[in-house]
Amino acid sequence: MARIRLRNTMTRKVDDFVPLDERNVRMYVCGPTVYDRAHLGNARPVVVFDVLFRLLRHVYGEAAVTYVRNFTDVDDKINAKAAETGRPIRDITDETIQWYHADMDALGALRPTAEPRATEWIPAMVAMIEGLIAGGHAYAAQGHVLFRVRSFAAYGALSGRSVDDMIAGARVEVAPYKEDPMDFVLWKPSTGGQPGWESPWGFGRPGWHIECSAMSDGLLWEAMQDRLSPQALAAPHVFDIHGGGIDLQFPHHENEVAQSCCAHGASDPATGFARYWLHNEMLLVEGRKMSKSLGNFFTVRELLDKGIPGEVIRYVFLMTHYSRPMDWTAEKAREAEGVLRRWRGLVEGIEPSTSPAPAVLEALADDLNTAGALAALHGLASAGDHAGLKASAGMLGLLGDGMGEWLAGADLAPLAGRLAGLRAQAMVAKDFSAVDAMKAALIAAGVEVRMSKAGVELVPGAGFDAEKLKDI
Structure with a gap:
């Protein structure tokens, strides 16, 4: 125990x-x-x-x-x-x-x-x-x-x-x-x-x-x-x-x-x-006490309605130990979104392991060291232990099956295929203007574009906006 x-x-x-x-x-x-x-x-x-x-x-x-x-x-x-x-x-x-x-x-x-x-x-x-x-x-x-x-x-x-x-x-x-x-x-x-x-x-x-x-x-x-x-x-x-x-x-x-x-x-x-x-401890917003007079007062519903997923809000909270003031920033929200998108891509279709990883449990048992627990999750992701990542994230209320609806519309495989086709044509014609234009549009939509000899990979990144993909 x-x-x-x-x-x-x-x-x-x-x-x-x-x-x-x-x-x-x-x-x-x-x-x-x-x-x-x-x-x-x-x-x-x-x-x-x-x-x-x-x-x-x-x-x-x-x-x-x-x-x-x-x-x-x-x-x-x-x-x-x-x-x-x-x-x-x-x-x-x-x-x-x-x-x-x-x-x-x-x-x-x-x-x-x-x-x-x-x-x-x-x-x-x-x-x-x-x-x-x-x-x-x-x-x-x-x-x-x-x-x-x-x-x-x-x-x-x-x-x-x-x-x-x-x-x-x-x-x-x-x-x-x-x-x-x-x-x-x-x-x-x-x-x-x-x-x-x-x-x-x-x-x-x-x-x-x-x-x-x-x-x-x-x-x-x-x-x-x-x-x-x-x-x-x-x-x-x-x-x-x-x-x-x-x-x-x-x-x-x-x-x-x-x-x-x-x-x-x-x-x-x-x-x-x-x-x-x-x-x-208390919460700050961009380094300042939250106040209506400062224009940095947010309800949870306002953030949700602005398109910031609840799972992202939760991750930002977990980045700071509960006994310290927590500073909510737009940059932290973008970072959290990027991490969660990557992790959800790793655990998609994966059954969680039967028990959370010891490193995650040890961090949480140590006065709810949630930042340490998140670091342990990063370690699991890097090590390729995706079943352990899913089970361990559940201890922090992350990566649950009922929390991933915000990723709807993130199927980028068709666009990756189109970009690969454009690249193949460009290599023959020696004209990469169409490839560069599509890459710019994808990046503007918050998509990470990874091109290598093995092919084209598109990954939703921080600030991903599926609506912007409709015009590509």
């Missing part, structure tokens, strides 16, 4: 991954707030944790891994979208979830084991909040319920900052009903047309942070107790991996740790909730 090592945000180290129960490996990743299309930055954690999901399934078995990723479908941004458009909230969230699935499917991401919606877990959130109040960790004030941050001595362990430093270095809204500036909302009142539910504190809705604590506990502990090992049962309410983007580390994940540990009587944040915390 491969030894997996993961960069654990909580310990600040790359730790050996040892699940509580090898038959029931459990992972929770924070999902999207569903009010609009997923942008390129939203897609990065999807690909990162999809690779981890694939690795865990390979090592422990597909049935042994439970992966939960939530949908936040109650949020002020959703409310604002409903007010702006006049559409029912449920219509907006249903449509956005459909968009999200379509876009992430296009990137080759496997669907998680469970995708709970926050609105389906309101009773569990209310129950958790009631428990926090009973334990002295939360209090009700003016229709709100707030978590009492200073009641959890280890608050700040995940982000590595003290409460006083957080207050000094941040702009914290100090509402009149707060006991302390750092206290955060667990429940808030709903008025007018805002969505809400009846609760002991009046008609209202949950705060953002409580939903992930309730859903992860419900799906990765409460619903699984009848199948967990004695060792896992000895660590109640604890699961293996919690992940998300680095932007969620504080305050969202820090608050999750605090409220979950307090709800279940745990004092150690490193062992009382999630045992391994993984965070992917």
Whole structure:
């Protein structure tokens, strides 16, 4: 069994991954707030944790891994979208979830084991909040319920900052009903047309942070107790991996740790909730932070509609380690397209080998070293191990049979025959102008033209555009 090592945000180290129960490996990743299309930055954690999901399934078995990723479908941004458009909230969230699935499917991401919606877990959130109040960790004030941050001595362990430093270095809204500036909302009142539910504190809705604590506990502990090992049962309410983007580390994940540990009587944040915390770094576009004001803001769908295949987007993501900022550039996309075209040409009609290559598995087990895994794939391609290339690429979600539709129209054999015929005529007539013209047209369409004594070979390259072949 491969030894997996993961960069654990909580310990600040790359730790050996040892699940509580090898038959029931459990992972929770924070999902999207569903009010609009997923942008390129939203897609990065999807690909990162999809690779981890694939690795865990390979090592422990597909049935042994439970992966939960939530949908936040109650949020002020959703409310604002409903007010702006006049559409029912449920219509907006249903449509956005459909968009999200379509876009992430296009990137080759496997669907998680469970995708709970926050609105389906309101009773569990209310129950958790009631428990926090009973334990002295939360209090009700003016229709709100707030978590009492200073009641959890280890608050700040995940982000590595003290409460006083957080207050000094941040702009914290100090509402009149707060006991302390750092206290955060667990429940808030709903008025007018805002969505809400009846609760002991009046008609209202949950705060953002409580939903992930309730859903992860419900799906990765409460619903699984009848199948967990004695060792896992000895660590109640604890699961293996919690992940998300680095932007969620504080305050969202820090608050999750605090409220979950307090709800279940745990004092150690490193062992009382999630045992391994993984965070992917942010995304840049052409070296700059993605921003609408800079004109470099892209949704996944916009890139797909521009003709950039989902497999190409995925490859670009995999070129950079998840713990480092990833820079999306047009040049990287062209490079990825060229590589994937060559690889797909090599594996066409090939049955994959029964197991991925050891070098690929070793790279992925080493803290998801996807760049190292891609280098190993290049080695397999160079060595002529095309069956191994196909099987190993599958570990990264590449070269799958359902991901190659973007190569449609790339049958260049007839054109290669025509060019060979022109070359034969030119050699007799000593006039190569027709050959040069056809070569120029092919190159303009993104085709690599390889001519030798053995014949003519045409290979789709980076920037290949089948539409441009119609006029040749």
